Amino acid sequence: MINLIIPAAGSGSRFSEKTPKQFVKIQGIEILEMNLLTWINIKLVDKIYLVLPQLEFEYNKNKYQKLSNKIIPIIGGSSRAESINNAIKILDNKNPYTLIHDGARPFVTNILIKRVIEALKIHNAIIPALKLTNTIKKVKNNQIINTINRENLISVQTPQGFHTNIIKKAYSNINLKNINFDDSELVENIKEQVFYIEGEKNNIKITTQNDLDYAEFLIQKYFKK
């Protein structure tokens, strides 16, 4: 079976609301709950390590445990990496694959999840990503330095999938504070190859208030349950 880590312990500083964005409701559905409802129905995933903020941990722990007995609540840390590391430490080593998916990315689909899992039969580490469509330029102090060839650039999403032993190795020995890194980058750092599959355009991460309008549109058009 498969482990899943959902980091949902952030405070959402770019979202600028008192409530962390994962707990905000769109069209009456909480972002994190919408996300979890998709994962709970994936039969192959039997352990969901749900990383939650320390603040009001007991309340949230009880709330989410009621959703499914697959959910294992864990207290998060001060960085995303620290939050994930708290789950990595207690992962079920018997499960050969471990997926990591942002709590603030509620529009993940069964199809994307299955494609990531399928690719793990061939590769040690797999990430969904999109080719860039806009022209990309490097800048310094509002001035253009140069234009980058976008042919070789991708924009990365989650769920990212890893062989459990590989992600454990990647997370051992890292400095968890002050570093903003992506999980697959840690795998690159231990010289393991990471491959990508096509992501999904609607698989957005709620980051700023602006994302809410678009999220509302997506629920109405594609995701109304």
Ligand code: CTP
């Ligand atoms: N996350 C976490 N623990 C942290 C920081 C982030 O579990 N200490 C989680 C967030 O809850 C989110 C995911 O990692 O589901 C992606 O992070 P991001 O979008 O950056 O969320 P925040 O860190 O909460 O937002 P911001 O960077 O704007 O503060």
Ligand code: MG
């Ligand atoms: Mg963040």
